[in-house]
Amino acid sequence: MAEPLKVGVAGLGTVGASVVRILQQKAEQIAARAGRPVVVTAVSARDKGRSRGLDLSNVAWHMDPSQLARARDVDLVVELIGGAEGPARACVETALGAGRPVVTANKALLAKHGVALALAAEGAGVTIAFEAAVAGGIPIVKTLREGLTGNNVSRVFGILNGTCNYILTRMEKDRIGFAECLADAQRLGYAEADPTFDIGGFDAAHKLALLAALAFGVQVDPDGIYIEGIASITPFDLAMAEELGFRVKLLGVATQSESGIELRVHPSMLPKDSAIARVDGVTNAVEIDGDVVGALVLAGPGAGGDATASAVIADIVDIARGAKLPVFGVPAAELTAPKRAPMGTHQGGYYIRLSVLDRPGAAAAIATRMAEQGISLRSIVQRGREPDFDRPNADPVAVVLITYATNEAALRVALDAIEADGHIDGAPQVIRIEKR
Amino acid sequence: MAEPLKVGVAGLGTVGASVVRILQQKAEQIAARAGRPVVVTAVSARDKGRSRGLDLSNVAWHMDPSQLARARDVDLVVELIGGAEGPARACVETALGAGRPVVTANKALLAKHGVALALAAEGAGVTIAFEAAVAGGIPIVKTLREGLTGNNVSRVFGILNGTCNYILTRMEKDRIGFAECLADAQRLGYAEADPTFDIGGFDAAHKLALLAALAFGVQVDPDGIYIEGIASITPFDLAMAEELGFRVKLLGVATQSESGIELRVHPSMLPKDSAIARVDGVTNAVEIDGDVVGALVLAGPGAGGDATASAVIADIVDIARGAKLPVFGVPAAELTAPKRAPMGTHQGGYYIRLSVLDRPGAAAAIATRMAEQGISLRSIVQRGREPDFDRPNADPVAVVLITYATNEAALRVALDAIEADGHIDGAPQVIRIEKR
Numbered sequence: 060m061a062e063p064l065k066v067g068v069a070g071l072g073t074v075g076a077s078v079v080r081i082l083q084q085k086a087e088q089i090a091a092r093a094g095r096p097v098v099v100t101a102v103s104a105r106d107k108g109r110s111r112g113l114d115l116s117n118v119a120w121h122m123d124p125s126q127l128a129r130a131r132d133v134d135l136v137v138e139l140i141g142g143a144e145g146p147a148r149a150c151v152e153t154a155l156g157a158g159r160p161v162v163t164a165n166k167a168l169l170a171k172h173g174v175a176l177a178l179a180a181e182g183a184g185v186t187i188a189f190e191a192a193v194a195g196g197i198p199i200v201k202t203l204r205e206g207l208t209g210n211n212v213s214r215v216f217g218i219l220n221g222t223c224n225y226i227l228t229r230m231e232k233d234r235i236g237f238a239e240c241l242a243d244a245q246r247l248g249y250a251e252a253d254p255t256f257d258i259g260g261f262d263a264a265h266k267l268a269l270l271a272a273l274a275f276g277v278q279v280d281p282d283g284i285y286i287e288g289i290a291s292i293t294p295f296d297l298a299m300a301e302e303l304g305f306r307v308k309l310l311g312v313a314t315q316s317e318s319g320i321e322l323r324v325h326p327s328m329l330p331k332d333s334a335i336a337r338v339d340g341v342t343n344a345v346e347i348d349g350d351v352v353g354a355l356v357l358a359g360p361g362a363g364g365d366a367t368a369s370a371v372i373a374d375i376v377d378i379a380r381g382a383k384l385p386v387f388g389v390p391a392a393e394l395t396a397p398k399r400a401p402m403g404t405h406q407g408g409y410y411i412r413l414s415v416l417d418r419p420g421a422a423a424a425i426a427t428r429m430a431e432q433g434i435s436l437r438s439i440v441q442r443g444r445e446p447d448f449d450r451p452n453a454d455p456v457a458v459v460l461i462t463y464a465t466n467e468a469a470l471r472v473a474l475d476a477i478e479a480d481g482h483i484d485g486a487p488q489v490i491r492i493e494k495r
Numbered sequence: 496m497a498e499p500l501k502v503g504v505a506g507l508g509t510v511g512a513s514v515v516r517i518l519q520q521k522a523e524q525i526a527a528r529a530g531r532p533v534v535v536t537a538v539s540a541r542d543k544g545r546s547r548g549l550d551l552s553n554v555a556w557h558m559d560p561s562q563l564a565r566a567r568d569v570d571l572v573v574e575l576i577g578g579a580e581g582p583a584r585a586c587v588e589t590a591l592g593a594g595r596p597v598v599t600a601n602k603a604l605l606a607k608h609g610v611a612l613a614l615a616a617e618g619a620g621v622t623i624a625f626e627a628a629v630a631g632g633i634p635i636v637k638t639l640r641e642g643l644t645g646n647n648v649s650r651v652f653g654i655l656n657g658t659c660n661y662i663l664t665r666m667e668k669d670r671i672g673f674a675e676c677l678a679d680a681q682r683l684g685y686a687e688a689d690p691t692f693d694i695g696g697f698d699a700a701h702k703l704a705l706l707a708a709l710a711f712g713v714q715v716d717p718d719g720i721y722i723e724g725i726a727s728i729t730p731f732d733l734a735m736a737e738e739l740g741f742r743v744k745l746l747g748v749a750t751q752s753e754s755g756i757e758l759r760v761h762p763s764m765l766p767k768d769s770a771i772a773r774v775d776g777v778t779n780a781v782e783i784d785g786d787v788v789g790a791l792v793l794a795g796p797g798a799g800g801d802a803t804a805s806a807v808i809a810d811i812v813d814i815a816r817g818a819k820l821p822v823f824g825v826p827a828a829e830l831t832a833p834k835r836a837p838m839g840t841h842q843g844g845y846y847i848r849l850s851v852l853d854r855p856g857a858a859a860a861i862a863t864r865m866a867e868q869g870i871s872l873r874s875i876v877q878r879g880r881e882p883d884f885d886r887p888n889a890d891p892v893a894v895v896l897i898t899y900a901t902n903e904a905a906l907r908v909a910l911d912a913i914e915a916d917g918h919i920d921g922a923p924q925v926i927r928i929e930k931r
Contacts, residue, residue: 077787085647089644091826196785196791197791198642201634201641205812205813208808208809209805337773351804352632352796352801352802352805355796356792357792360788360791365789366788380819380820381819382816385528385530390530
């Protein structure tokens with residue numbers, strides 16, 4: 060059997076501790092699969108005293124992750140510190156500078172510095188593997204980078220944030236509001252104390268930037284991603300979706316359109332019998348549409364120490380086996396600058412909820428504004444307030460419209476006109492419909 | 496850029512023609528991904544005159560696939576001839592003998608000769624890649640061999656035959672019988688003129704043998720797989736399943752039990768909201784239960800020229816990139832002889848449909864026989880024939896029992912006793928319930 064692969068693990072949080080534990084407990088099995096022993100020789104974390112249930116007696120301890128990255132007894136550096144800058148970035152750059160491959164779960168780092176780091180890795184003749192950075196334990200990076208090399212991908216989309224999917228699923232099933240549901244998710248540990256990064260869609264956007272690079276061969280660039288979070292979704296929207304044959308999910312969508320590449324994270328309505336629509340709770344799921352293979356769907360645990368460690372270890376074993384893989388599927392210098400499609404050119408169906416002032420002519424005026432922009436309506440749902448059937452009154456009533464595929468710019472013009480007409484109360488709720 | 500990889504394609508049926516076409520049409524993109532050009536330099540097929548819509552002007556033609564396998568201008572041999580023996584086997588053995596890696600979609604060949612071929616490949620320092628042999632375009636081989644190397648897999652199961660799933664889905668939705676549905680599937684090209692290999696479960700068994708080797712590190716051995724086909728399933732069974740919260744799928748199941756490894760292909764009832772239960776039509780889907788990652792589900796096109804070609808090309812690009820992967824995930828010499836669990840030790844719930852002679856004491860006798868074997872019943876459904884409510888008559892009536900988890904041997908004893916008691920007409924229908 061070949062020489063052992065000496066692994067240094069920087070960051071001993073939940074994932075890091077799980078990686079070390081599994082590499083130690085399953086040493087024999089992993090050696091059989093890797094064709095050589097895989098040994099943790101060094102770790103780095105801030106708090107040496109903390110109990111992690113690990114036997115680190117034969118493992119070098121480095122206070123500074125960059126010191127670990129250049130230590131003599133390390134062949135491969137696992138970066139699980141997190142953050143786009145600071146010690147994580149320094150650790151990865153030091154490892155690449157020392158000619159060592161890197162395995163990381165750090166989506167923020169790669170979303171921001173992915174191209175530069177990939178170039179550095181290629182210059183050093185090593186790779187950066189990041190299966191754990193996207194959708195936890197689901198082998199989506201491997202599938203895009205290796206499993207679909209004969210395909211042109213037209214769309215990759217899915218549920219990339221388990222916190223949001225947990226909240227939307229519970230709001231739907233228990234008919235409770237967003238705020239209550241979020242508080243509950245925080246109590247149960249499914250949402251952070253500051254949940255903005257998850258519920259605002261920013262976490263999903265980082266992952267989407269990485270998926271788009273792999274799927275389309277474009278440079279990683281999270282800055283231009285269109286992002287909406289889930290805070291505006293109401294139980295009424297979820298109930299209407301159900302009634303109209305949809306479910307609401309926070310999706311990350313990367314798609315090739317005539318105007319360029321659309322990269323967007325927002326609540327979406329999906330036909331309720333579609334594979335992604337049916338995924339509940341903290342589970343993640345991604346669909347890939349390839350021109351040769353058709354539609355593939357991968358679903359599984361998107362977070363958690365063990366699921367993420369599973370992906371980290373797969374990357375380590377790939378490297379132990381001698382895999383030489385381009386970081387984003389093609390040489391970094393060949394990644395093209397993405398031509399971004401502005402959201403105004405997006406074509407699709409829309410769910411629109413208006414709070415209409417219940418007076419004569421309102422419905423006609425709304426329908427006219429839509430027609431002026433050439434927008435056809437597939438469904439219109441308005442329910443009178445019971446038991447008041449006698450006459451309109453001053454309280455607004457919810458009217459829900461489902462449009463056929465239309466252009467987002469045209470829709471915005473129509474909605475602006477409807478607002479200006481003064482028939483509605485407050486801003487319209489707009490949820491895009493993602494086609495099957 | 497490195498030297499081109501020269502590919503010889505043996506077998507120009509639907510898949511082979513698609514592989515050649517895609518490698519030619521997408522040469523530039525595939526070269527970028529592979530890090531070197533991938534060029535089809537040789538092909539082999541019986542009928543040179545047949546039009547395949549391919550430009551083969553710069554491609555050497557070999558009548559004999561083994562001649563292609565040792566031709567001077569071939570680095571990698573793609574075997575798409577099919578069959579466990581004959582020219583396919585000779586072609587693969589010749590290629591390995593010449594030190595050339597092989598990519599194949601041939602499940603029959605690998606199910607029968609997989610271990611010997613893997614040993615030959617390792618002796619020659621090359622690999623055999625077979626993503627296309629299992630579940631078409633779904634990257635299930637890659638996921639098991641590379642994506643889950645940190646896991647112990649406890650179960651891998653799924654829909655491995657699109658023909659059966661198409662038939663069961665249509666029987667259910669259109670409430671038609673098996674024979675009529677099969678004839679329809681044959682007309683539409685979803686079933687072969689001789690459908691035995693598909694509907695009898697043999698195709699799924701070949702694939703299951705390969706999945707088990709990858710998941711559990713055991714020698715490929717299809718002979719001891721327990722196999723039942725779908726011909727006995729009736730619309731009544733499907734309707735009862737629906738009513739009781741299940742759907743019926745032909746599953747291949749490989750699972751670790753206390754008594755050893757269960758390998759079985761048979762119609763199964765699945766909770767209808769489980770991921771695999773929801774997969775309709777010709778789509779394939781596989782769930783993997785790993786101790787670290789949890790449950791992963793992969794779904795997609797399981798057959799068809801292009802979907803299969805997608806998997807073949809992914810394997811070719813892996814090899815072009817320099818991947819050195821053990822054929823079944825560990826060195827072939829380390830694959831263990833599987834300890835097979837006999838079906839009698841299987842533990843699970845059962846759906847049992849009895850055609851009961853409608854006379855006093857029948858129900859009590861049946862319940863007693865079950866109780867004697869310690870079998871608890873979760874549901875009992877018996878419907879009186881309408882409008883004849885007055886008294887029992889001579890025609891048998893269908894009684895459906897759902898058991899709690901029990902032992903298959905005990906169940907067989909109970910059913911034998913029930914048959915011997917003379918209260919039922921014909922043999923019982925037994926469908927195993929696959930747990931979530």
